[in-house]
Amino acid sequence: METYFELVRDADGVRVACEELSREPFLGLDTETTELDPYKGDIRLVQLSNGRKSFVFDMLPFRNGGLKENADLTPLRDLIGSDAQTKILHNAKFDAKWIGHHLGCEIGNVFDTYLASQVIAAGERDRRHGLADVAQFFTGTTLDKTEQVSDWNAPELSASQIEYAARDAAVLPPLREQMADRLKNDELERVAQLEFECVVPIAQMELNGFAVDQPLWRERLGKVKTEQAKTADQLQDLLSAGVSQASLFGRAEINLDSQQQVVDALLNLGIPVPETTRAWQLQPLAEEYPVVAKLLEYRGVQKAVTSFGENFLEFVEPKTGRLHADFRQIGAPTGRFSCSEPNLQQVPHDNEYRKCFRAPDGRKLVIADYSQIELRILAEFSGDEKFIEAFISGADFHKITAAQVFSVKPDDVTDEQRSFAKRLNFGIVYGVGASRFGMMTGLSQNDAESTMRRYFSTYRKLDAYLRDSATRVTSERTARTASGRMLKLSFDETDRQAVGSARRYGVNMPIQGTSADILKLALRRLHDAIRYTSARLVNIVHDEIIIECDAVDCDETAFTLGKAMSEAGSEFIRSVPVKIDARISDSWAK
DNA sequence: AGGGCGAGCCAC
DNA sequence: AAACGTGGCTCGCCCT
Numbered sequence: 145m146e147t148y149f150e151l152v153r154d155a156d157g158v159r160v161a162c163e164e165l166s167r168e169p170f171l172g173l174d175t176e177t178t179e180l181d182p183y184k185g186d187i188r189l190v191q192l193s194n195g196r197k198s199f200v201f202d203m204l205p206f207r208n209g210g211l212k213e214n215a216d217l218t219p220l221r222d223l224i225g226s227d228a229q230t231k232i233l234h235n236a237k238f239d240a241k242w243i244g245h246h247l248g249c250e251i252g253n254v255f256d257t258y259l260a261s262q263v264i265a266a267g268e269r270d271r272r273h274g275l276a277d278v279a280q281f282f283t284g285t286t287l288d289k290t291e292q293v294s295d296w297n298a299p300e301l302s303a304s305q306i307e308y309a310a311r312d313a314a315v316l317p318p319l320r321e322q323m324a325d326r327l328k329n330d331e332l333e334r335v336a337q338l339e340f341e342c343v344v345p346i347a348q349m350e351l352n353g354f355a356v357d358q359p360l361w362r363e364r365l366g367k368v369k370t371e372q373a374k375t376a377d378q379l380q381d382l383l384s385a386g387v388s389q390a391s392l393f394g395r396a397e398i399n400l401d402s403q404q405q406v407v408d409a410l411l412n413l414g415i416p417v418p419e420t421t422r423a424w425q426l427q428p429l430a431e432e433y434p435v436v437a438k439l440l441e442y443r444g445v446q447k448a449v450t451s452f453g454e455n456f457l458e459f460v461e462p463k464t465g466r467l468h469a470d471f472r473q474i475g476a477p478t479g480r481f482s483c484s485e486p487n488l489q490q491v492p493h494d495n496e497y498r499k500c501f502r503a504p505d506g507r508k509l510v511i512a513d514y515s516q517i518e519l520r521i522l523a524e525f526s527g528d529e530k531f532i533e534a535f536i537s538g539a540d541f542h543k544i545t546a547a548q549v550f551s552v553k554p555d556d557v558t559d560e561q562r563s564f565a566k567r568l569n570f571g572i573v574y575g576v577g578a579s580r581f582g583m584m585t586g587l588s589q590n591d592a593e594s595t596m597r598r599y600f601s602t603y604r605k606l607d608a609y610l611r612d613s614a615t616r617v618t619s620e621r622t623a624r625t626a627s628g629r630m631l632k633l634s635f636d637e638t639d640r641q642a643v644g645s646a647r648r649y650g651v652n653m654p655i656q657g658t659s660a661d662i663l664k665l666a667l668r669r670l671h672d673a674i675r676y677t678s679a680r681l682v683n684i685v686h687d688e689i690i691i692e693c694d695a696v697d698c699d700e701t702a703f704t705l706g707k708a709m710s711e712a713g714s715e716f717i718r719s720v721p722v723k724i725d726a727r728i729s730d731s732w733a734k
Numbered sequence: 735a736g737g738g739c740g741a742g743c744c745a746c
Numbered sequence: 747a748a749a750c751g752t753g754g755c756t757c758g759c760c761c762t
Binding site for chain 1: 747748749750751752753754755756757758759
């Protein structure tokens with residue numbers, strides 16, 4: 145396929161090209177860069193195309209004094225930043241980061257073919273989402289991506305490189321047309337828009353990075369390493385106690401991280417090892433056998449040293465001294481984000497870790513999370529009057545539900561009753577069964593069952609909703625969130641376990657996914673609201689948003705954050721209040 | 735040597 | 747007879 149293109153290398157060319165492009169409602173946009181990380185390399189090309197004609201802007205001649213400051217590029221920045229034209233990109237987060245960092249502008253009005261492909265695939269695992277795959281799937285065109293990894297630093301780019309660059313932008317407008325039809329047909333326009341509007345805030349968050357106090361992290365690590373060495377030594381002693389040669393030839397060292405060897409050693413000591421040696425399974429044995437208690441202690445410190453050790457600091461970007469993690473916008477088919485390198489969504493809750501995430505001098509962190517968002521979503525979906533009433537009362541939710549379930553006055557609820565209610569409240573979101581509920585509460589199977597019966601007979605409509613939801617999953621094989629996000633489920637209906645698992649997944653997805661919808665909407669509103677302030681988005685954890693701002697602005701920022709989150713929640717949850725817990729702090733610790 | 739996978743454990 | 751959803755990270759083990 146031939147692509148018609150013009151190469152732009154001077155100020156006049158930029159002006160003329162942008163003038164022509166500004167008349168187009170839809171523009172394919174792509175960049176070619178010398179690295180994958182915007183803090184490490186440069187932008188070489190920026191391509192814009194209406195699908196028939198592409199302009200390839202070579203950034204090399206504009207680099208003197210920095211792209212950001214170069215006035216010759218103003219028409220290009222204005223065009224990219226404008227909301228008047230829809231910019232079509234594949235994985236727009238990537239380009240948004242480069243354009244934001246190097247050109248100093250935001251992309252206005254994004255259509256992301258990568259996210260659109262994921263939204264349309266609705267969790268189908270065999271679908272690929274690379275540009276070549278997506279173009280093939282939706283327009284039947286075959287793309288050759290071999291130039292993608294070529295040298296974009298060369299003083300003179302080859303004809304083939306420029307042709308490739310031009311074509312990558314040119315395929316986007318016709319691709320958008322096909323995808324837009326499909327989004328409309330599948331009633332996925334709203335969720336797609338939600339995703340598209342989230343791209344720039346997330347790109348900005350990754351550029352911002354999350355400040356970590358490295359000396360403090362190392363100090364904690366030092367302590368925990370000492371602890372780890374001591375615990376490992378004690379555990380070796382305890383485990384080798386059953387081996388007779390130990391005293392003659394020194395200890396028979398075993399690899400404490402090998403479950404096989406640990407299980408063998410435990411069996412040697414005559415300990416009845418359960419099927420797995422997971423913490424919750426070993427817990428009951430810990431009291432009787434000190435070696436089991438020591439093993440659990442070892443696992444704890446081992447995790448602290450390995451997953452949250454020096455490796456974590458290797459992700460600090462030297463240029464900023466901060467962690468710039470990689471957030472995948474549709475990390476789970478439910479719509480939740482996932483995060484890696486490092487995963488800032490799994491930092492232990494313990495203050496020893498969280499206090500290491502500190503705002504720099506003169507700055508503050510503003511931290512806000514949704515209170516019991518998934519249960520509120522469940523209240524909304526089910527329309528259960530008593531469940532709703534428990535939220536509207538504004539009192540301790542688990543206590544109120546305990547009072548309702550056990551038919552006592554709220555003041556007479558025992559700690560044990562509240563604990564049962566709390567565990568059940570959380571469990572039902574995931575489709576907990578009586579067996580598991582009994583396990584975690586220590587109730588017998590019978591008592592667990594009768595407590596659950598009592599719970600569901602208190603919340604009749606909730607029960608009905610959960611049953612309907614599960615039935616719909618098996619008959620329609622799809623589930624949807626409040627924004628219309630879809631999950632397709634495939635399972636073998638003769639496999640009881642597969643059916644059960646699909647039902648739980650299908651019941652959970654609309655709840656978990658609606659929570660993700662709300663967070664994404666909040667991110668967009670927040671982004672617009674803090675645009676010209678000192679506030680910067682630095683981390684998100686499913687139902688929590690963390691902003692860093694100048695200390696003098698923290699009250700205003702907290703208000704803005706609370707408002708954005710609360711309004712976003714109210715878009716999808718109307719029958720119960722949306723509660724936000726916010727705090728201003730020097731660090732992430734409580 | 736390095737990929738794939740499961741166990742285990744961190745978060746929500 | 748059953749066994750709670752979503753992710754990522756690190757380790758050992760097994761394979762090519």
